[in-house]
Amino acid sequence: MRVTIQQERTGINRARSVRTAVGRSILFVSLAVLATGCQMTQSPFVRVTGETGAELAAAATTLQYAHEGQLTHLYAQAAFEGYASALTGADQEIIAAEGAPSQELARRLADLSREAAAVAEQPCLTASCNWQGQLTLLRQASAELIEAAGG
Numbered sequence: 001m002r003v004t005i006q007q008e009r010t011g012i013n014r015a016r017s018v019r020t021a022v023g024r025s026i027l028f029v030s031l032a033v034l035a036t037g038c039q040m041t042q043s044p045f046v047r048v049t050g051e052t053g054a055e056l057a058a059a060a061t062t063l064q065y066a067h068e069g070q071l072t073h074l075y076a077q078a079a080f081e082g083y084a085s086a087l088t089g090a091d092q093e094i095i096a097a098e099g100a101p102s103q104e105l106a107r108r109l110a111d112l113s114r115e116a117a118a119v120a121e122q123p124c125l126t127a128s129c130n131w132q133g134q135l136t137l138l139r140q141a142s143a144e145l146i147e148a149a150g151g
Helices: 002-040 044-067 073-087 090-096 103-121 131-148
Strands: none
Touching (some): 044 090, 073 103
């Protein structure tokens, strides 16, 4: 009798564990669907301008930190290689993306992103060049792109 009761408890505990695991799985899947759904409602223009603006903001911060001595030269250089790679073709994506308020705005933002991407290609990581001008351009381009994305 004692063995039977213990087996029933074990079965109940297993069933409860399975229900808990299934419930948690459903919760996590639901959260993922919700988060993805928010991204799926963004227009391609909003997505690409937001992503490009974020890359440029990161590049601006990296440039500033490199000149303030908060990052090593090698780290900053490697980071800029990543930014340059991520920004390759962003100008064309901005122009081609559906959902732009106007083609004029898309062209202006594409030109601005192209200028800023050139900084990512050849950042001024020494004190002997105009790194403040590059920093200003990166910040301005980032701000305009993020604003266009609704941020």
